[in-house]
Amino acid sequence: MKRNPNFPFAPSKSPIFYGWIVMFAGTIGVIASIPGQTMGVSVFTNYLIDSLQLSRDALSSAYLIGTVTSSLFLTHAGKIYDKFGARFTAMIAAFGLGITLILFSYSHLLSESISSSINIGFSTSSFVLISLLFFFLRFSGQGVLTLASRNMVMKWFDQRRGLANSLSSAIQSFGFAVSPLFIALIITRFDWSTAYQALAILTVLFIIFAYFLYRDNPEECGLIPDGKMIETKVESLPTFQSKKQYTLKEARSTWVFWVFALSLCFNAFFITGFTFNIISIFESCGFSEQKALSVFIPVSIISIITAVTGNIFSDYIRIQKLLFVYLIGCFLASLGIAILESEIGYYILIVGNGIMGGLYSVLVAISWPRFFGRKHLGAISGLSMSLVVFSSAFAPLFFSRIHTLTNSYSLAGYVGIACAILLFVFSVKAKNPQLQ
Known part of the structure; x- marks a missing residue:
């Protein structure tokens, strides 16, 4: 055509x-x-x-x-x-x-x-x-x-x-x-x-x-x-131009692809599970429905600020550094769920969700062309998107089953904390392949 x-x-x-x-x-x-x-x-x-x-x-x-x-x-x-x-x-x-x-x-x-x-x-x-x-x-x-x-x-x-x-x-x-x-x-x-x-x-x-x-x-x-x-x-600007145009096969054989892809999957999984069950999550901790729904307003404000700042910085610093901050946001969002019964947990949840959501929009757009070039961008980002969509599918049922078995969502938060720490450790070696 x-x-x-x-x-x-x-x-x-x-x-x-x-x-x-x-x-x-x-x-x-x-x-x-x-x-x-x-x-x-x-x-x-x-x-x-x-x-x-x-x-x-x-x-x-x-x-x-x-x-x-x-x-x-x-x-x-x-x-x-x-x-x-x-x-x-x-x-x-x-x-x-x-x-x-x-x-x-x-x-x-x-x-x-x-x-x-x-x-x-x-x-x-x-x-x-x-x-x-x-x-x-x-x-x-x-x-x-x-x-x-x-x-x-x-x-x-x-x-x-x-x-x-x-x-x-x-x-x-x-x-x-x-x-x-x-x-x-x-x-x-x-x-x-x-x-x-x-x-x-x-x-x-x-x-x-x-x-x-x-x-x-x-x-x-x-x-x-x-x-x-x-x-x-x-x-006058740092050089982040792609010298090599990676194929899908070459990209998925790199360490950095899987670290970044799985990190993006964390956001999709957590946000989907949290959004689907948000009223139940807050009610299980003694909060009202109004309190649950009002969380999106401050989260959106932090997310927009984080996204704009992160995108501007991405023109001048390595994406790996933004990934570190993103994973800290993942950790805080999970911690907020785990200790939501306490007042401090509510604010930690807001900050964590805002950082995680804002930098997600940076990483999901900037990472793949920066790392692997533009020639096969559709196939590479397509694989990443398939992993993101796949992970989001299981989140509502995962959160729901945890609540059914434990009468609380705290365990979902603790599982998230463990995953965020593990991804942070793996991300230390997630270098831009164009620089190697």
């Missing part, structure tokens, strides 16, 4: 460096993936349970099945991204996401039709159907659309990659913070089925948006990363 980077217009004729337009477009792409993200799913959870006549455990199990299955295909999706580029990949992913959202809006009717057609129980048909829909939702939304949008932005910058990602992360954080309220407002004004259809319409509008603004890389548009102005200033 031809990419036609100069159609419907040539980015080289833009009055400003087109990378900044790409940064904005890619950021909107990540925000458009919210219906496939954990927070997008969680808003509809109770409505799906009631309409599909499923227990909470059954819905969580369907979510697990769909998410794990989707993770198995993301590495291949990354290779498709490398071949066909960001515009084509993002448009196809958004189209799949839109169709899936429409099917979700009619899931109760589809389940009833399946149940009567093949003479099985309504709950059984609901479980099978929703597992399949979760697969498409997580694969197209959280997986492919996020991968294509984030990688596209990183390809357009080199020396200013951190600055671009800092602006993108700040906008993303705001979008992710207000999106649950926006979705809840639609549900309150209409109903959950109409809300899914409204999100599908927005996804169609995004496809048009992506067609006009998405471009895979500056070279095919007759431009260079960072724009022409940076070319005259590059000597």
Whole structure:
């Protein structure tokens, strides 16, 4: 398939460096993936349970099945991204996401039709159907659309990659913070089925948006990363340019890939488990629902500050140093869960989550092009994304089972502490392969 980077217009004729337009477009792409993200799913959870006549455990199990299955295909999706580029990949992913959202809006009717057609129980048909829909939702939304949008932005910058990602992360954080309220407002004004259809319409509008603004890389548009102005200033900045373009096979044979990938998996696992069970976690420690939900506000503030600061510093320091700070955040977030019954635990949890979430957005975007180059970025980040999605699938059930067995979530925190310490020890030797 031809990419036609100069159609419907040539980015080289833009009055400003087109990378900044790409940064904005890619950021909107990540925000458009919210219906496939954990927070997008969680808003509809109770409505799906009631309409599909499923227990909470059954819905969580369907979510697990769909998410794990989707993770198995993301590495291949990354290779498709490398071949066909960001515009084509993002448009196809958004189209799949839109169709899936429409099917979700009619899931109760589809389940009833399946149940009567093949003479099985309504709950059984609901479980099978929703597992399949979760697969498409997580694969197209959280997986492919996020991968294509984030990688596209990183390809357009080199020396200013951190600055671009800092602006993108700040906008993303705001979008992710207000999106649950926006979705809840639609549900309150209409109903959950109409809300899914409204999100599908927005996804169609995004496809048009992506067609006009998405471009895979500056070279095919007759431009260079960072724009022409940076070319005259590059000597004043540290050299982090990729000398070798690693293949997927070469990248996954390095120590640094697995240390960073598993560290990113920690965030996905912890945040997913925490978000799914947040009210129960706080209630088990004697806190109110309002106290539980209010935690996101200070966490978001710290996360935005950390993300902007971390992205700016990433242009001047080695990523390994940011990984150290990130893992300290992982340790504090876990410690906060472990000792949440005490007042200090609440504040430790907030600080830890803010640091971990903010630097996650830095590491997940900056690390792979810095370490392994841009040529096979889709395949390498695709493998990383598949591991992240895979790990997030098990978190809700893990947290839930710990509470069932111990009547507390403290053990989940202590397990997190042990993992954070282990990853910190491993990260000492996680050097940038480009410097070796």
